[in-house]
Amino acid sequence: MDLNKLQASLVDSSATKIPPVEQWDPAFCGDIDIHIKRNGDWFYNGSPIGRAALVRLFASIIKFENDKYYLVTPVEKVGICVDDVPFVITQWQRVSGVIKVKTQTDDWVLLGQNHPVELRHDAISDSFIPYVKVRRNLWGRVHQNVFYQWAQEAEITQFNGTESAVMHSGDYTFSIGSV
Structure with a gap:
């Protein structure tokens, strides 16, 4: 899973601030190395995600199901790591x-x-x-x-x-x- 591909998918598919991820049930595509630390900081491949707009975009598509967090678009679902809560x-x-x-x-x-x-x-x-x-x-x-x-x-x-x-x-x- 490529971060740029995921971001492009989100920009194309989300017309509202908080997309209806509860209505989306795409196939699981695997885990992506996105980690939300306990203090709320977001990391990708071990590096901080410095663009606040990108973090807000990803935060708008978080889904929690079966005790695991995912980023979900209409066509993809990828697992992420969350220390406590997002x-x-x-x-x-x-x-x-x-x-x-x-x-x-x-x-x-x-x-x-x-x-x-x-x-x-x-x-x-x-x-x-x-x-x-x-x-x-x-x-x-x-x-x-x-x-x-x-x-x-x-x-x-x-x-x-x-x-x-x-x-x-x-x-x-x-x-x-x-x-």
Whole structure:
């Protein structure tokens, strides 16, 4: 699989920002040496992918199925390596009482029922870290800087039977950790 061929296929086939990869089921063409590191950096053949537009394009066609990540076009599906999850939540803001978060690939989502937050155990830090559902079954890990900012704003209260640091996004309430 050639990276330039994959990029050309994507440019030709994607008319919208986020293509409907869930509707595509092409034949598996093998793995490609694309690696998304834990910090959200993308690599090809061991070298950083420096073009942000190319990373955004590839991020728009990620598909997760059977516990594996793929880049998918209407005609090809190639496996990639992802250390944790493909997205990292790097920024946030509150707009009219709703929390809006941004990934390292410039995706913005509003936290709520469609984009929930869940706590996952992190073996590296042996702690629970919040993750945000970005789209489909793709998640983003909340960056440490965002987590610390949330911790300053969180309210300590009972949540699901545990004293927790809680945030509100509109009428959606979520925990960023137990106290």
